[in-house]
Amino acid sequence: MEYLLHVLIMICIYAILAQSLNLVIGYTGLLSIAHAAFYGIGAYSAAIMSLKLETPFLLNLVCAGGISSLAGALIGFPSLRVKGDYFVIVTFGFQVIVFGILNNWFFFTGGPMGLPGIPQPVIFGWHISSHIEFLTLAGVLASVVFLISHRIIKSPFGRILQAIREDEVFALAAGKNIAAYKVSVFMVSSAMAAIAGVIYAHYISFVDPTSFTVMESIFIISIVIIGGAGSLWGPVIGAIVLVTLPELLRFIGLPSSIAANIRQILYGGLLVAFMMWRPQGLVGKFRFRLENAKK
């Protein structure tokens, strides 16, 4: 039972991550390999604050979101000048730099050893300790992120993001301040990724840099793409599929030494297969025509 709840909590966390990345990849048409960095910034902010300052959960959540969205603005600015493949490299660089900081700045992040002993959250006297309570928390936050994304997509703001995806020059010609839109979507998306990080840190009660690598970023991208970029339910379905599939492998009785490798081969292979035969993902409508932004 606890195992099932654990899987459901992980699905909620990855649904939040994929939903927020979808705003950037699916709706604005910018490919970013830096999402695990924002996830990590959120997790580490929560960990450092609750360990060193003993701040309450909700304050951690707000501050982590704030810090991460500032970092998101850092990535948003280059997107104004650097396009296409080159932008992918810039986000990759950001990911590598953040990983470097987490791994090497011993004083704050504990280096490769990570930060153990993150306390369980208390919200207005409600002490969250059991799996079912964590699932409630993660489920509520995932729904909030989903609803915010829904509001964003249906709003004029969301329509302009999609216009940028379809034809950036056209959106510019229509008098839209593309710079402001791109930077803000990155800030919103990074803040949401930080929420996932905060839940993760408090739930696992331990953070270390290996959870926030480039491979993790590629995993989140796979969720978005396989679920369906540019659709609201796509990331949710992608998270359910990609989190449960490797768990099913456990029941076949794979030795745990290669389980991690098999998991990565699975989602890497799925990413290639989907790009080849179904670039719009499981439920997406858009065939990921990112080239438009480049012309």
Added chain:
Amino acid sequence: MLQLAINILVTASNMLLLAVSFMLIYRAVKFFHFAHGIIFAWGAFFAYMFYKMLNLPIALAIPLAILAAGLSGVLIEIIIYQPMRKKGSTGLVLLLASLGLYTVLQNVISMSFHDSTKSIHSGQISNVQFAGVYITTAQIIALISSVVLVAFVGLFLQKNKFGITLRAVSNSTYLAKISGISVSKTYIVAFAIGSTLASIAGILVAYDVDMTPTMGMSPLMMAVVVMIIGGTNRISGIIIASALLSVLLHIGTWYIGMQWQEAIVFGGLVVFLLFRPKQLLAK
């Protein structure tokens, strides 16, 4: 001081070879082929397999490894990218596929060879010492091979029929097709030469230091940075960029520390892209 210069030279030559191999492919296909980093690692692991596990003589093992890794690059192009291109996939779709491929192939290495650090050279590493400068034979071999191979690529692009075809395709696929050039064949040639050079670069690095399944990622990213700064149209630009980046890297690690080298490289790239988005030596 001289020692620092030698170190900078060695780093630059390592970056240069991989950057040139990446550039050959990028010029043709126009997307970032991330799985190239795996070909780099595969070169080293094939060499390890043939030399250490099958105990073949080194004169046979190394060429076999280069051949096998080069061939894998060509197979990736034929099996994965070519069908996708026929369906009209855009560059970023191909890039995503290459990220997936990278993930799969890296884990194939981890599963077949385990994650422990390995090395191809056997026994004591021999050193050469002159005028107070310290350099390993592996580094000398790497330095010479890089220079020779890059010179060869330069000649190839200028004089060889395939080289000229490659440049034509890179300028305009459309016009190349009209002139009766087989674009897909040109891509295969680019992948063959690029992957061969990458596997040589991998073997040289593995021979000098050591090898892990993830060894391809960081050198590949540095090579991409070198290519972006140096530009894709001239080898001379890439040579200058790898020298510049190598200097930056060594000065940076001297002041801040070894563990920050990736951060230094990418910091340099971001600054470069923000202030000088056109390539360094663009015409």
